Amino acid sequence: MPILSRKSVPKDPDATKERILDAALDVFSAKGYHDTRVDEIVEKSSTSKGSVYFHFPSKQSIFLALVDHFADMLEGRVIEAIEHQNAGIDRVRAALTACLDTFGRYRRLAKILLVQAAGLGAIFEEKRQEVLNRFSALVQIYLQEAVALGEIPPLDAEVVSQAWAGAINNLVIRWVYTGSPEPDRILSTLLPLLLRGVGFEEKQS
Amino acid sequence: MPILSRKSVPKDPDATKERILDAALDVFSAKGYHDTRVDEIVEKSSTSKGSVYFHFPSKQSIFLALVDHFADMLEGRVIEAIEHQNAGIDRVRAALTACLDTFGRYRRLAKILLVQAAGLGAIFEEKRQEVLNRFSALVQIYLQEAVALGEIPPLDAEVVSQAWAGAINNLVIRWVYTGSPEPDRILSTLLPLLLRGVGFEEKQS
Numbered sequence: 396m397p398i399l400s401r402k403s404v405p406k407d408p409d410a411t412k413e414r415i416l417d418a419a420l421d422v423f424s425a426k427g428y429h430d431t432r433v434d435e436i437v438e439k440s441s442t443s444k445g446s447v448y449f450h451f452p453s454k455q456s457i458f459l460a461l462v463d464h465f466a467d468m469l470e471g472r473v474i475e476a477i478e479h480q481n482a483g484i485d486r487v488r489a490a491l492t493a494c495l496d497t498f499g500r501y502r503r504l505a506k507i508l509l510v511q512a513a514g515l516g517a518i519f520e521e522k523r524q525e526v527l528n529r530f531s532a533l534v535q536i537y538l539q540e541a542v543a544l545g546e547i548p549p550l551d552a553e554v555v556s557q558a559w560a561g562a563i564n565n566l567v568i569r570w571v572y573t574g575s576p577e578p579d580r581i582l583s584t585l586l587p588l589l590l591r592g593v594g595f596e597e598k599q600s
Numbered sequence: 601m602p603i604l605s606r607k608s609v610p611k612d613p614d615a616t617k618e619r620i621l622d623a624a625l626d627v628f629s630a631k632g633y634h635d636t637r638v639d640e641i642v643e644k645s646s647t648s649k650g651s652v653y654f655h656f657p658s659k660q661s662i663f664l665a666l667v668d669h670f671a672d673m674l675e676g677r678v679i680e681a682i683e684h685q686n687a688g689i690d691r692v693r694a695a696l697t698a699c700l701d702t703f704g705r706y707r708r709l710a711k712i713l714l715v716q717a718a719g720l721g722a723i724f725e726e727k728r729q730e731v732l733n734r735f736s737a738l739v740q741i742y743l744q745e746a747v748a749l750g751e752i753p754p755l756d757a758e759v760v761s762q763a764w765a766g767a768i769n770n771l772v773i774r775w776v777y778t779g780s781p782e783p784d785r786i787l788s789t790l791l792p793l794l795l796r797g798v799g800f801e802e803k804q805s
Contacts, residue, residue, distance in 0.1 A: 516721035554781050554789040561770020562763035584759040592797030
């Protein structure tokens with residue numbers, strides 16, 4: 396599965412899409428979703444109206460592509476972090492850490508996507524659930540690995556992974572909106588909370 | 601703090617408001633938020649256009665009042681369940697059980713409010729956060745009680761209560777949208793997960 400939008404298609408269209416998305420992020424950040432006009436994205440990206448509309452039929456589709464882009468990056472970073480760990484609970488821990496770390500590094504981007512996106516209504520709600528489902532599907536795999544390895548007792552991995560995704564999502568949204576609690580504080584409480592919850596005993600207290 | 605909308609104001613306006621909200625729930629359920637006209641709510645409630653607009657300046661305000669009504673009921677049931685318990689972890693358990701039980705009993709209502717509400721965009725996102733904050737503020741109090749009683753180790757009660765609210769919210773939303781996992785299944789996994797997470801050991805495994 397390709398990560399970070401490096402797909403096996405001719406180079407040019409991809410590079411153009413990237414330029415459009417970079418420009419769109421700048422314009423959305425500066426003006427907000429509502430007040431952004433596609434023409435401004437065209438101008439900022441130094442491409443043409445034709446190529447913007449070729450890739451993206453509407454302002455909304457540009458915005459949703461940015462959300463997908465962020466979700467791809469998040470998933471990519473989680474998977475990368477996990478590959479350096481042995482199977483089992485170490486991967487669960489690495490996945491959570493990478494996820495919060497990514498939000499921490501890209502707070503401005505996360506804020507734009509989450510806060511602006513709320514204005515999109517039902518379409519964004521679907522997109523949010525899609526992203527949460529992607530994340531919890533990943534977590535579910537690693538939880539099942541940890542169970543298979545005997546590191547944690549058997550559990551309803553679907554319910555647990557959805558609970559984890561919801562817990563992280565709510566804390567991240569609150570942090571993005573209000574600036575508190577910060578990722579370090581979230582991580583230091585959330586990680587032991589979630590791991591203890593599934594019956595895993597940390598070495599350090 | 602008044603619960604379930606029994607407030608100390610003259611009887612009539614309150615009864616009228618109730619009738620309007622009951623009617624609105626029926627009409628929203630049948631037609632969806634978008635296709636509902638205020639006139640249909642007026643007709644269904646057997647009140648007058650004047651009294652509907654006196655209480656609610658717009659369709660949106662009727663809908664948001666229904667959301668508040670549901671949040672009041674949820675909070676009322678949680679508080680009622682808790683009052684029958686000793687301070688501490690029993691209250692935490694009662695709060696979670698009452699919360700999931702309420703969603704279980706009022707699935708249709710919850711579905712209408714959550715699914716329709718997504719279409720309201722940023723206004724609903726704010727309302728959702730307000731409701732989640734009310735719930736997590738309650739949980740925070742009971743967690744701090746349990747810590748004070750020595751039933752669980754000290755913790756960052758703000759982060760934990762937000763994590764719990766997010767976990768429950770995500771599972772409820774998924775259940776409301778997809779029909780799975782069901783409240784019984786959520787409860788049997790989530791309750792031990794959350795309690796173990798804060799270091800509380802259940803008597804039964």
